[in-house]
Amino acid sequence: MTTTATTDPAAAATAATTDPQKLSARETWQALYRHFRPHRGVVALGTLCTLIGAATALLQPLAAKSLVERLGGDGSIAGLLLLLTALVVLGTAIESVGAYVLERTAESVVLAARRSLVGRLLRLRLAEVERTQPGDLMSRITSDTTLLRAVTTQSVVSAISGGLSFLATLAMMALLDPVLLGVTLGVIVLIGGCVALVMPKIAQATQRAQEAVGTVSTALERAFGAFRTVKASGAEQRETEAVEAAAHEAWRHGVRSAKWQAVAWSSVGLAVQVSFLAVLGIGGSRVASGATSVATLVAFLLYLFYLIDPVSRLVEAASQYQVGSAAIARIVQAERLETEDAGEPSPPPTTTAPAPASVVFDEVTFRYRDDLPYVHHGVSFEVPGPGMTAFVGPSGAGKTTVFALIERFYEATGGRILVDGEDVRDLPLARLRGAIGYVEQDAPVLAGTLRENLLFAAPEATEADIHGVLVRAKLDALVERLPDGLDTVVGHRGSKLSGGERQRVAIARALLRKPRLLLLDEATSQLDAVNELALRDVVTEVSRDVTVLVVAHRLSTVTLADRIVVMDAGRVRAVGTHTELVARDPLYGELAATQFLASADGGNGAGGNGAATPAGTPRGTP
Numbered sequence: 001m002t003t004t005a006t007t008d009p010a011a012a013a014t015a016a017t018t019d020p021q022k023l024s025a026r027e028t029w030q031a032l033y034r035h036f037r038p039h040r041g042v043v044a045l046g047t048l049c050t051l052i053g054a055a056t057a058l059l060q061p062l063a064a065k066s067l068v069e070r071l072g073g074d075g076s077i078a079g080l081l082l083l084l085t086a087l088v089v090l091g092t093a094i095e096s097v098g099a100y101v102l103e104r105t106a107e108s109v110v111l112a113a114r115r116s117l118v119g120r121l122l123r124l125r126l127a128e129v130e131r132t133q134p135g136d137l138m139s140r141i142t143s144d145t146t147l148l149r150a151v152t153t154q155s156v157v158s159a160i161s162g163g164l165s166f167l168a169t170l171a172m173m174a175l176l177d178p179v180l181l182g183v184t185l186g187v188i189v190l191i192g193g194c195v196a197l198v199m200p201k202i203a204q205a206t207q208r209a210q211e212a213v214g215t216v217s218t219a220l221e222r223a224f225g226a227f228r229t230v231k232a233s234g235a236e237q238r239e240t241e242a243v244e245a246a247a248h249e250a251w252r253h254g255v256r257s258a259k260w261q262a263v264a265w266s267s268v269g270l271a272v273q274v275s276f277l278a279v280l281g282i283g284g285s286r287v288a289s290g291a292t293s294v295a296t297l298v299a300f301l302l303y304l305f306y307l308i309d310p311v312s313r314l315v316e317a318a319s320q321y322q323v324g325s326a327a328i329a330r331i332v333q334a335e336r337l338e339t340e341d342a343g344e345p346s347p348p349p350t351t352t353a354p355a356p357a358s359v360v361f362d363e364v365t366f367r368y369r370d371d372l373p374y375v376h377h378g379v380s381f382e383v384p385g386p387g388m389t390a391f392v393g394p395s396g397a398g399k400t401t402v403f404a405l406i407e408r409f410y411e412a413t414g415g416r417i418l419v420d421g422e423d424v425r426d427l428p429l430a431r432l433r434g435a436i437g438y439v440e441q442d443a444p445v446l447a448g449t450l451r452e453n454l455l456f457a458a459p460e461a462t463e464a465d466i467h468g469v470l471v472r473a474k475l476d477a478l479v480e481r482l483p484d485g486l487d488t489v490v491g492h493r494g495s496k497l498s499g500g501e502r503q504r505v506a507i508a509r510a511l512l513r514k515p516r517l518l519l520l521d522e523a524t525s526q527l528d529a530v531n532e533l534a535l536r537d538v539v540t541e542v543s544r545d546v547t548v549l550v551v552a553h554r555l556s557t558v559t560l561a562d563r564i565v566v567m568d569a570g571r572v573r574a575v576g577t578h579t580e581l582v583a584r585d586p587l588y589g590e591l592a593a594t595q596f597l598a599s600a601d602g603g604n605g606a607g608g609n610g611a612a613t614p615a616g617t618p619r620g621t622p
Ligand SMILES: Nc1ncnc2c1ncn2[C@@H]1O[C@H](COP(=O)(O)OP(=O)(O)OP(=O)(O)O)[C@@H](O)[C@H]1O
Pocket: 130, 368, 369, 372, 375, 393, 394, 395, 396, 397, 398, 399, 400, 401, 402, 551
């Protein structure tokens, strides 16, 4: 079995449903460190620049003290002034370089996080995507990753440089007057204790805000995903209100986070102001008693104000860590979702005509989730290639699910699915899917040009290949009509194309992949006569040398099929040609009479495909 879950599914399920805040402190730290690690050298350089800048700033009060002491004497102060100026310029220049290096690194951290997350999210198992909200997953890539920017760079520097500057400033203050230092530290520790209580609230509010941003994305994705329906239903106002409500929620929690950050920040100023008053009072009396000099008190007070910077940096680092931990919890949660392993890369496209594939379902049972009922209750059939096999049956019988299982979008719960005699679980996913062309029921066409759509599944296809499939899919006339030909932009979800054109573009895209097996989930919508005829011709022509499986809703398709598999309630109840099945299967007879979409050109084809090859036999209809 080559499709391996990268994590334990149960653990992944738990991760996706539990509160991301539940990431332990250690896990949070490890996850953040993982993003920081590749950049630690550059962050060290940024830290060094910041430290040099801080050191030059630290020397300034000493130079100022000498300057004040010389004011009374007759010595020149020009040299000292020059030194002070040089210190300021040098410190600023080095700090600027450090700031640039760090900002650049911060962007790199975001880029790396986005790359890794996109790489994983686009390989998610379908079931995982169905369990989550794509809009919310998108917001983790676009919004949460940006919050890693500061925590992995600036806050590391702030913590290191702030911590060192803090200690160095304390050392200088200790040299000047240990008693006044004791007073200062007493105040700082008291207020620092209060700040520590506030910190977790920042993480909590940030996380709620990010969740609300995810809800905004989800609501937008829903609205834009069904834009015409939204308009046709007159639901613009309601959808707008839903997005606004989520946006308001994001704002509310964002403001709450800002409030707690402001409390943390203001306590820095408060700590220094209170210390200043205490030092001024106690220091003044010490000057009066001759225990210390005015110059020492002035220098001490200057250092006290220099303390604002390192303490601010420490508080900033701590609050950034809280913001980052909220983001990393959501990122890790997305990273833990179960992904597919594509296995070995897709084989290069074949130059010769590919051999048609065979498909066997052997007692396949399947349910979409453990808490849902079974959809397949032991489905068995054999399809030798080439030729066309139509799957028919009432809505919900499990026809589309057959295709999903062949593509291994989901794993069968029981039984075996063989493609060319090999169990699909033993085939590398890339190889399996490389052999298949898949056209979904709503034939999605992606935003972009026609050419981009055609090359989507076969980027290396040549112009000659493209021309070939255009002719086969009867799109050549359309392309000639379009002003920009293949480079015509088709709009969001191909909205500038007709339903039939979209379907043929989807078929052409699948054919360009040179599949050995074509899975065609026929649209349930009625096509006009020309489109239906075109489609029928394409499918008939393709099925001459490719195995084509069609979930058929149209009588015209069914009657063309070499064999028809009749499904009902998750079981195969009969296999045969149209003529055979009309004669011996009551459900099929009823479907043919009432449920198949009649041919748009008025042809009924109900006489059956007399030239149909002998039918396969169901291998068991439990
Ligand atoms: N992704 C899914 N998650 C959960 N249940 C699903 C999913 N897809 C389909 N089902 C359920 O599985 C059953 C079979 O669906 P399937 O799409 O295979 O039916 P179908 O025969 O192709 O129907 P139709 O002719 O209407 O397209 C249905 O009851 C459907 O609700």
